[in-house]
Amino acid sequence: MRKTVIAGNWKMNMTPKAAGEFIHALAPMVKGKDKCDVVLCVPFVDIAVAAEAAKGTNIKIGAQNVHFEAKGAFTGEIAADMLLEAGAEYVIIGHSERRQYFGETDETVNLRTKAALAAGLKVILCLGEVKEQRLSGITDEVVAMQTKLDLAGISEEQLKNVIIAYEPVWAIGTGLTATPEQADETCGVIRKTVAAIYSKKAADEITIQYGGSMNDGNAAELLAKANVDGGLIGGASLKTDKFTAIVDAANA
Numbered sequence: 001m002r003k004t005v006i007a008g009n010w011k012m013n014m015t016p017k018a019a020g021e022f023i024h025a026l027a028p029m030v031k032g033k034d035k036c037d038v039v040l041c042v043p044f045v046d047i048a049v050a051a052e053a054a055k056g057t058n059i060k061i062g063a064q065n066v067h068f069e070a071k072g073a074f075t076g077e078i079a080a081d082m083l084l085e086a087g088a089e090y091v092i093i094g095h096s097e098r099r100q101y102f103g104e105t106d107e108t109v110n111l112r113t114k115a116a117l118a119a120g121l122k123v124i125l126c127l128g129e130v131k132e133q134r135l136s137g138i139t140d141e142v143v144a145m146q147t148k149l150d151l152a153g154i155s156e157e158q159l160k161n162v163i164i165a166y167e168p169v170w171a172i173g174t175g176l177t178a179t180p181e182q183a184d185e186t187c188g189v190i191r192k193t194v195a196a197i198y199s200k201k202a203a204d205e206i207t208i209q210y211g212g213s214m215n216d217g218n219a220a221e222l223l224a225k226a227n228v229d230g231g232l233i234g235g236a237s238l239k240t241d242k243f244t245a246i247v248d249a250a251n252a
């Protein structure tokens with residue numbers, strides 16, 4: 001009914017040369033594993049090389065951020081048409097590291113998402129609670145609110161090009177993973193919120209990934225959960241064998 005998407009988020013890792021070599025090595029390892037889409041979200045300067053290396057393979061390329069204006073005096077930012085022309089098909093928006101270190105808010109996440117969709121990019125929209133919120137029992141309210149604010153003004157038609165990545169902040173890069181039950185439950189809350197904003201059909205169709213220390217050892221049990229439609233993978237996406245093992249888990 002909905003697509004499973006295994007996406008790597010390389011964060012600030014890999015030079016263009018390393019990106020090209022990685023993709024040439026990965027391509028035969030994930031070839032034909034079509035029960036999921038395979039995406040690599042790479043640093044801006046890697047996109048063109050990565051897209052070239054991924055030509056004729058089942059690997060798709062994405063970026064890790066996009067600005068909401070089409071052009072202008074925004075030093076250090078990047079526009080959607082630049083990403084598209086370089087060869088990106090996807091863009092991650094609202095990653096917790098952007099929210100935590102670079103002042104990203106639900107308002108700017110929403111603006112960026114609207115601009116990316118209008119330009120024709122597919123969006124991987126990241127949200128999730130911090131540790132204190134989970135411990136104080138307000139996870140459901142937090143992710144429901146983020147879902148509403150981040151998707152404000154986006155039509156049900158546009159939503160077809162949105163993947164939501166549920167990434168509990170306390171699980172990112174920490175080696176701590178949400179249990180499959182926690183991941184399933186919170187992805188379910190996000191799905192219910194999508195149903196309330198849009199429709200049951202939209203909720204049934206949207207891909208909701210889990211992200212946060214997903215690796216070759218825990219992917220199968222996370223992906224087995226009904227509400228978990230894939231993964232957004234940081235550290236384990238930097239190794240061809242580990243990333244392939246996650247793709248394999250999605251194809252089992």
Ligand code: 13P
Pocket residue numbers: 009095167171172173174175211212213214232233234235236
């Ligand atoms: P890790 O897989 O390294 O925990 O990172 C997850 C993440 O932030 C993906 O966007």
